[in-house]
Amino acid sequence: MNFLSKTLSTLTGTSIPYTVKEEIPTSPKSIWTVYNGLNPKGDNSPVSIFEMNLRNDVNINRNYVSLARNCFKKLKLVKFPGIISIIDFIENDNYLYIITEPVIPLQSYLKQYGNEVGDDAKIYGIYNIGETLDFINMKCQCVHGSLSVYNDSVFVNKLGEWKLFGFELLTNLTSDPDQPIYRLSGYSPSFQDELPGDVLNQGIEAIRGFPIRFDSYKYGIFIHQIFNQGIDFNNIGKMPKQLSVQYKKLINPKLNLRISIQAFLKETGKFFESNKVIQFNKQLEEIQFKNDFEKLNFFKFELSNYVGEDIDIKFPPGFLDFKLLPELINQYNNLLKPNNAQQLVEDLQQRQETTSVLLNYILKFGVKLNKDEFCLKVKPIILNAFQSADRSIRLILLTHLSSYIENLTEGDIQSKVFYNLITGFQDTNFMIRETTLTSIMIIIDKVSVKQVNQDLLKVLAKSQMDPKPSIRTNTLVLIIKISDKIYQNSKNNVLITALSKSLRDSFIPCKMTSLSGFEKLINEFSLEEICSKILGQLAILLMDNQSYKVRKEAKRIFELYLDMVEKHASTLPRSENEDDEDAEEKEFFKKYAPNNNGLAQQVSQASQDVTQASKFNFGWGMVNKLVASSEVEGELNNDFNSSTPDLTRVTTPTISNKREPATSFANDIINDDDLDDGWGDELNNLSLQDKPSEKLSTIRSTTRVPTKTNNNSRKTSSLKLGTKKDTTRKPPGSTLKLDLTIDDDVEDGWGGW
Template sequence: MNFLSKTFSSLTGTSIPYTFKEKEVDPRSGIFPDSASVWTIYKGLNPKNDNTPVTIFEFNLRDSANADLEPLARNCFRKSKLLKLPGVISVIDYIEDESYLYIITEPVVPLYRYLQVNDGKVSTDSKVCGIYEIGQTLSLINSKCNSLHGNLGLFSSVFVTPSGDWKLFGFELLTNLTSDPDQPIYRFSNIQQGFNCTLPEDGLDSVRQFPLKLDSFKFGSFIYSVFNIHHMKSLGVKVTQSELNSMVNIPRQLTVACKRLVGAKLGLRPTVEKFMSDTESYFERNKLIIFSHELNEIKFKSEVEKLEFFKTYLSNFISEEDVNSFPPGFLEHKVLSELLSQYENIQKQKVTISSTPEEVQSRQETTSVLLNYILKFGVAIQESNFTKLIKPIIFQAFTLPDRSIRLTLLNHLTQYAPMLTESDVQSNIFTPLLSGFQDTNFTIRETTLRSITTIIDKVSVKQVNQELLKVLAKSQMDPKPSIRTNTLVLIIKISSKIYNTSKNNVLITALSKSLRDTFTPCKMMALSGFESLIDEFSLNEICGKILGHIAISLMDPQSFKVRTEARRIFELYLKSVEEHASSLPKVEDDEEAEEKAFFAKFAPQQSEEEKSNPTESREWNLDFAFAKFGMSNSGKLNDEFNVSTPDLTRITTPTTERIPTVKVPKSAIAQNNWNDDFDVDDSWGGDDEVVEKVVARPKKASSMKLGSKKTIVKPAKTVGNALKLDLKVQEDEDENWDGDW
């Protein structure tokens, strides 16, 4: 920026305390309408005032091409110092040296360029309002200042401010009819390029007779040019008298009056003052004119009157239809600036002990109204200005405990959210926004929930998992059914931001809970969620969890619609399972394969003798098995083998305690076909022989010896054939088995 300033200073041969930027008008180009201007016009900045924008009018006194135009530039330079009217460009500074003349003004653009750039955005009402402003200013110059402008036109004398106001300038021919000795209108008009394009056919002699009628004619030509800029054959071509008399495309209420302004007979032309008086009723019905007038007057009102205006009467001018009729920049630089000023003033007013509840409530209502308009108009301004002016207000307003302010912020969030960065949302918006879920007012809770979906893309993954999910878990049990439904909508929307380790569990839990809700739309949303998230779940989750939950909805007692949708979703999930199952091998596994593999690994192989003698082969023991494999039966494998698969064929070593003694006749033994675990001595003769067997209590598995010998006790004789059993049952002292079985 400083480089540009120095560069322009070196080119112009002077140094001024302003920064030059882009060139707006260049008379040296020789292209109309730039060639109609005396001044070279630049955009600029004022470093002394925080680099606020300005417009720089420059005239090069050393340029030989400007030698004839110097009287025009000096007359404008001098008269702009004397003429201070509301409708005239506001001049900030004048600089004059031997090389240049500079006029530093408020930022403005030529009217013709403003209409070209904003083609289609400048409504008829905006043009009427601009014409009214120029007419009022020109009328004051004629009547109050007794002066003749003489140079009014679309291309060189009317400029537009950032707020959309039309301002009059181009005082190169401005002449005071009573006290101006130079009389520029008569002496220099012949060197003013384009002056003859709209001069009445009578010439300057008629001007001397009726001087103010020249401004009337110029004003009528100006009105025609504003409404027919796209219908003119080409810029700079003289508009014929017949075209002026037709006044096409001009509002019907102004047509007759405008035709009088450009009438051929000078004596019948009304002055500009008379024209404004005749058309006053039409202009006063224009809402934009009325609104602009109110905004200009509000600067002189008290603070109470200002607040009352914005709280009560502002709504009369800013309906959607009215907003569309505002000129570009009007809301941002004229309305919004006043709103921001009033909002800052009311925020500075602290609530004191002496403040009544009515005063506090009125202050809160006014703050909410002002904030509503600030957000409504703020979203239409440039992003750089939004960041500078509106963002701080939004961040501060989110910290206020007032419900009306919070509701205003949430209602406009969808409009200003695109202008918020991720840092803005994560640092200044998200945490205060979550507090709305705890509000006892269900409107605040529901609006907060809907607003989250607007900014969720700018919320960090950490905030979603550590803060938002906890709030949504409680919100899913809210008493208001629509909040429960919208909570599920939000959970489905943020599914991509949930941690992968817990994502499916969260989704299944949330969707399943909503399936059991009493609100039918909530159930339908859960089923819709299952459908949209089907690719997220594994087959195990589908079979083990999801199908069971959906199956419950197949018997929903409240809604046929739910049952129908549940059936469709159930079949959708079941189809995915069946498709996977159809890809599995159809050969049945051997049910005893694992058992066979075990014996193939650990059981000893039978020799030929054992195969020929099956009885002996059944009596193999683990000592032999491990010995054959070269293994010890005292190792870890043996312990695990004993625990997991006990040898049911072995005989335990009896204890010395004989509990109980059983006497059984030999005939009973033969009759019951007892196995050969009992060796019977046949030398004990007759049926009277009784086998007496000692039943031994087994010891712990860890103390048993594999392959222990059987103990046989010789039978004792009894009298008769009766079977006498002397059984004494002794209860185990410990029902729990010691050791592993």
């Protein structure tokens, strides 16, 4: 851009203290070349630069010089709000320069904004131009003579205000010796357009009798051009009907019947005064003359009549952004200044309420500014307002957050917004909490990973238990959204904990959100986590008694996770040589079984029976078979007697002076038809190859039968050793060889364990 500026400066041969930028397209009938520019003396504020080349050798352009000099001169003399604002005049041997506020031609403005310029805005512009011409005609005693949409005699500034230019033929009817309207009109490229019949017939001298009525005709044609594209000026077309009668008076072909612009404005006064844009503009112009109380009332109560949410007024593009907004900012800053200590409480409250109203409008219109202007005018207000403890201020900031977030940098968010923002989670007003939560979702991309893990997760953990169901649900949504920013070493634990907690929530949308989260994050979890932590949690909702929709969705998500596990399981190796579950038992037989064919066959048959019956049915039944077939005093008996007793077996105690062989003891117990030891048929079903002989004397034992409560069913027996009763109770060394004395007075059903 600097290169372009230098190039343009070289081409124009200028050394003016302004930065010349790109050229603005203008009408072919304009004598000026117009550029955008910057004013280095005004902090590089934008300007428009009108340029006229004085050294051009083309004759027609040499005639333009006189027109340009008259415009240059008259703009210095005539000042009015409706006239384009002049910043500087520069004249040298080669060029004339008029430095103005930044503007664009009206014709370009109407094309650029199209339907954005509604009838209200057009009427506002027509009214401004009419008042300006009336001032020139009546107060200045001058005739303008060049008004038209198509010759760039009207420009529009960034406030949407229509400003009069085109002073090339401006003539003072009483004191102008040059009388440009008569002397130079023939050089004007646009003068011959839209002339009244009297001038066409009699020439320029026809306007001498009523010069200002020439401006009346031009003004009437200008109004027609605003609303219509055609040249049939007798057809009002899209022009408002309220103007039609007075419009025809402006363009009356008879000069003596043609009304002045002043008369036109007077006759249409009610129509223009009813226009909301015109009304609001007058209010803004008068606000600076009102006292503080009147200003507060206007912004608090009357402003909404023009810019409220339900008000359908099409203001000119730029009007609210550049005319209303600066006044709002000025009033807002004034309200924030320290107040008088003796100020009434009611007045203080009103100022606080007005402050929130003003901030709402500042944000509403400020977001339409370009980024540079926003950062200069609105951004400081936002960052300062986040420090306020006022709920209404906080709520307004959060409500508009999505509209201005793009204009805040990561540094702004992390250092000046985030920590103030999360304090809203502690507010007792649920609206503040909920809006705060929603706002976190908006700024999360600009929040640092450290802030997420050290600060945000803590408040979200509490927010997940909020009494408001929507807050709990949105909290989970946020946790899912920020999952990529959670530290990797704690990420899955945080997610599983948060999602699982919401599965048990009573609010159905919260459950559905949790299920959705499990589906979205399915690839985040390991198979171990799925099996140990997730499937069990999902299974809870398979029998949810609140909603069929929840059960159906839970089943679908459960199957997704289960399929992942089964898919992985299918990839595991399959081999017939897998570890034998009965390896320990087989090793036991191999070590202790006798080396005779009969016993080997017996052991083999027993092993097959066990295997066929159940993988887990080896137990003491097999041991009894093995021991019953082994040598009494062999290695097996010795090892078995020193092993750990089976605490799950209800043993049948016996007392003997002489230890009988283990084989005879086991055979006698199994063969005793009258013995009931509480084990049922488990022992009776054992099959032995050889039926043992009866070698033991009658054994009486105490047995408890659960279904009988008769005391007579309890039988107590004891074997006496001589005449002395052995009262010593010893824990069994083996389930096969017991040496116990049963005390008649003791009976607990578990053999004393």
